[in-house]
Amino acid sequence: MFTALLLEESNNTTQASVQRLYQDSLTSGEVLVKVDYSSLNYKDAMAITGTGKIVRQWPMVPGIDFAGTVLTSEHSKHKAGDQVILTGWGVGEKYWGGMAEKAAAKGDWLTPMPCAMNTKRAMAIGTAGLTAMLSLMALERSGVTPAQGPILVTGATGGVGSVAVRLLANAGFEVHALTGRLQHSDWLRALGATEVIPRSEFDKEPAALASQKWAGAIDAVGGHTLAWVLSQIKMNGAVAACGLAGGMALNTTVMPFILRGVQLLGIDSVYASPATRVAAWQRLQNSLPLDFEDQTEVYTLAQTITAAHDLLAGKLKGRVLIKP
Template identity: 40%
Template sequence: MTAFQAFRIHNDANGYRGGIETLQADALSPGEVLVKVAYSSVNYKDALAGTGKGKILRQYPLNGGIDAAGVVVASTSTAFKEGDQVLCTGSGLSETRDGGYGEYIRLPSSWTIPLPQGLSLRESMILGTAGFTAALALVRMEDNRQSPALGPLAVSGASGGVGMLAIDIFTRAGYQVHAISGKSAHFDFLRSLGATECIDRHQLQFSGKPMDSARFGGALDNVGGAMIAGLLPLIVPYGNVAICGNAGGIELDSTVMPFIIRGVSLLGVASAGTARDLRDQVWQHLASDWKPRHLDRIATQEVSLEQLPQVFDRMLGGESFGRTIVRVGNI
């Protein structure tokens, strides 16, 4: 393998910085599967890592990018052979090992997912960690007896990548979705993805009561803080609230009443460390019965490695919309 390009992040005596570098194969983190990367994606976590505005990396230097999809070029694992199309999300990428912002990546075979039939490499990265998180939330909810009969699912932070994909995925799975967003200019777009109702976060007033009239069969909360506290009293008996974000704060000011009177369940969704068997289950759903119908519309931007710093700044400034995918190599 010849030298290749990567967006590499350092934190040393010269300060915190990230940029394009030329690397050799021996610089990559170890793993049984060597992959030529075709696509990655940009998540909020990537923007924090790439700029140093969040403590994401646990060692330095590393290539950024928590998602990767490409083609196997070499493998010492009997599970994979040259030419196989594969993907990986989370699993320590851009935290403890090199991530997807490089033309090549080495992966442990235990974290490498064969690209499911029904998805292209590009589609898998439009989904990426965001789509995986939304689908994982629904798996967890349905494992706890969530069903469309309980009523609509609320999705907070609906204008973000996870929120948009959740609308599309939940609708595909047979649910009505009520989208909650502070960006009312995007409501028509959210309806086009399948939302049956759009609720302006700025006009959403919670009563503050421990219990209120049930309004939602369940919810996926991307916001945290006051949002999750306000949603819990509005969930029907034995509905589920899955939480996967904290853009609105890490505090939870609530009471036990929704839990002990209505049997509401609060489910944590941590996609990065998901067990392999559950990963396979989620990706099979995403490639088949839960595959979003509007992936090309949700992918609003495709960029190169060189354009990443500008993308990070826009995302951290609240100016991004939809999913940004990164074209890493020509495959």
């Protein structure tokens, strides 16, 4: 048996509880993994609290990512004792996820652990860090360089945003951080932001075009905020859009695209190819401070339920680890 955080549905209401489960209840997969760490992402918090339609199958073990050690494997690329990372692929939504002592997954979904990384560091980075790195790589492919000017990061105190600030600063960019929680300004500057911008500056209706401020942006918010960001990107700049915490709708105009050549880059970390994941993780292992994982909060499965509500209420910052 193993312990897991289990989500069940009753009368259209999600109920979360820590339970002991039999191993044969695991979602089928060629590889059985002992989970060392998972992490709490925005999508996990929505699943645990029943906010939005995240869960596709009931009951569900949440956790869209995890890192651990292979116990048994019927897949040619993985053997017992290997350390692996899983992010995305519908895990925690359609398939049982990482908030459990054990998880089963398809071998093709697993990324080998980079040689200089451990499971705690991998989940301190997690889906959020992978998404941030994919966003940075997309900006680089679009031609954005540090010489062209500052990069804006929206939702900067969140998981994706906070890691993006660190990665951009480490890559030599001047980083501006947009946040609705100015009480964390000193923390954002410690991460590498040179300027902290209050979200209230974007409260009014966005203009079709506004003053050119940023060479690019990593946007984890979407909605009204993304419309404002697009209107202020410099000529031939780019925006990597990777989140929708502020809403799915995008009410903007074609003006930034046809008059300034702005590129809007969609970032998909859920179904990114194995080769793309390996390349991103190789960069991630050397792009963050050596003590990065020690700067995260670590919660138990039981604490995760309250933490999910706190995350959606904006009470948490940075990355949160779950240790089953």
